[in-house]
Amino acid sequence: MNKGGAFFGVGYLLGLFVALVAFWLAMSGLMKPLLLSLGAVSVAITLFLAMRLDVVDKESAPYLRWPVFIGYWFWLMGEIIKANWRVIRACLRADLDINPALVKVKTRCKSDLAKTTFANSITLTPGTVTLSVEGDKLLVHALYEQDAEPGAFDDMDRRTAAAAEGAPA
Amino acid sequence: MNLLLAIATFGVLVSISLMLLRALLGPTLYDRVLAVNSFSTKTLLLLGMLGFVMGRPAFLDIALLYALINFVSTIAILKFFRYRSFQVSMARGPVASQGEER
Amino acid sequence: MEIWEAFLANFHAWRPWAGALLCVLGAVLVVIGTVGVVRFPDFYTRMHAASVTDTSGATSLLLGMGLMSPDLVTVFKLAAIWVFLFLTGPTATHAIANAAHVAGMQPVTGARARGDVGEREGD
Numbered sequence: 001m002n003k004g005g006a007f008f009g010v011g012y013l014l015g016l017f018v019a020l021v022a023f024w025l026a027m028s029g030l031m032k033p034l035l036l037s038l039g040a041v042s043v044a045i046t047l048f049l050a051m052r053l054d055v056v057d058k059e060s061a062p063y064l065r066w067p068v069f070i071g072y073w074f075w076l077m078g079e080i081i082k083a084n085w086r087v088i089r090a091c092l093r094a095d096l097d098i099n100p101a102l103v104k105v106k107t108r109c110k111s112d113l114a115k116t117t118f119a120n121s122i123t124l125t126p127g128t129v130t131l132s133v134e135g136d137k138l139l140v141h142a143l144y145e146q147d148a149e150p151g152a153f154d155d156m157d158r159r160t161a162a163a164a165e166g167a168p169a
Numbered sequence: 170m171n172l173l174l175a176i177a178t179f180g181v182l183v184s185i186s187l188m189l190l191r192a193l194l195g196p197t198l199y200d201r202v203l204a205v206n207s208f209s210t211k212t213l214l215l216l217g218m219l220g221f222v223m224g225r226p227a228f229l230d231i232a233l234l235y236a237l238i239n240f241v242s243t244i245a246i247l248k249f250f251r252y253r254s255f256q257v258s259m260a261r262g263p264v265a266s267q268g269e270e271r
Numbered sequence: 272m273e274i275w276e277a278f279l280a281n282f283h284a285w286r287p288w289a290g291a292l293l294c295v296l297g298a299v300l301v302v303i304g305t306v307g308v309v310r311f312p313d314f315y316t317r318m319h320a321a322s323v324t325d326t327s328g329a330t331s332l333l334l335g336m337g338l339m340s341p342d343l344v345t346v347f348k349l350a351a352i353w354v355f356l357f358l359t360g361p362t363a364t365h366a367i368a369n370a371a372h373v374a375g376m377q378p379v380t381g382a383r384a385r386g387d388v389g390e391r392e393g394d
Contacts, residue, residue: 027230027351029344084327087319088300091307100316100380123361123368126322129315130365131372141368141378143319173291177332180298184305184324191308191317199314199371206363207308207321210356211301214332217352218294221339229348236352240359247370 013047020046065164072163079156080125087126087143101145102131105138105153107161114164121156171222178218185211202246209239290338297332304328314371315378318364325360329353 024039090098105122109115119130119138127147131139142148185208192204213235220228249255300323307320330353337349 023351026344026347027233080326084300084323087307087323088303088327091303091310091320091323096310096312098311098316100313100378102378102380119365120361123365124322124326124357126326127319129318129322129368131368139372141315141318143316170287170291173288173295177291177294177298177335180295180302181332184298184302187302187305187309191305197314197371197376199367199374199376200317202370203314203318203321203364203367204308206367207305207324210325210329210360211305213352213356214297214301214329217336217349218332221336226340226345226348229345229352233348233352233355236355236359240355240363243363244366247366251370251373 013051016050017043017047068163072159075159076121076124079121083125083127083147086147090143098143099145101142101148103140103142103148105140105148105157107136107138107153107157109136109157109161109165111165114161117164118157118160121160122153174218174222178215178222181211181215181218185215198250202243202250205246206239206243209235209242213239287339290335290340293331293335293338295335297328297330297335300324300328300331313379314376315368318368322360322364325356325364329356 020043021039024043028035028039090096107115107118109118115133115136119133122128122130122138122140127143129141131141133139140148140153188204188208188211192201192208195201195204213232216228216232216235220226220232245255248257304320304322304324307323308317311317311320333349333353333356337346340346340349
């Protein structure tokens, strides 16, 4: 848990605590003593389980990167809408004109967080799915071969690396 | 407006039935798992829609739970069919060789 | 500018209608995705069609419900569902695809996927 030292470990635990309390209050919206005590018990159990799972660290809770990730999120939504349109047309055409292909994509992302973000972005965009990740190579299945030609993922790769690792865009 | 809502609910219901067809037909195990996963996503959307049709948005709590259970159950099914057991640790490493060839 | 102000003043009047229309659009997208899942020739291509449902269909349905919702707690719940869907959806899809890949299932590629020889019989 304490990858960033004991201080950061406590900080991330505190962040998780605040997030859980806010989530409970927003979900229930009732201020009765019984419900509040139930909420306190749930938050305590969740914190204990998270500590036991050893998942509270810099990687699972990148709070400091939120502004960058939100910018990336908006760009990704645009990509998703464009890709959606292509797959919807493929679904509705009278004749199937799909041209599936398997390609290997090399990524410049180094950290696990960046790789996960990149692979999940590819999967989230309809028309392309990540099959496996080995080292810095991703195996991608695409509905149309021209969607996955060399360089098609370059833009997304660059933006993911910039958002998750802080590399110059 | 109620008519529009009814149309939307009916559309989601139709697509649930079609997805059930794929789950029954699907030639491989993975088609079925995919169909069940997609089926659960649509069930969650249907629950939300029904909450609004009936004027009881409290149904959304159930939908939220469904979203979480859907994910966990998909992973659990896949884990079971890869290792034939729930007792295997999903640690990193070259575990692919343990997978049964299907 | 006046038109815009009138537009905003009537926000609560047109809000449910816009929400209902978005819900219908979302339902249409969900049906399209399902049609793709039923039509496409092999497992890997079906996955792409399923992700249309998970992204755009779910987004516009949830957005429509958000426009119709009576209070802010409901909007927050819808936002939570949306975030969960967008975090778990690709992970589950990748898990299924990776399981099929590890089990040695070969995708039908190229023009073969269009023909009637494309259907790969399962085990």
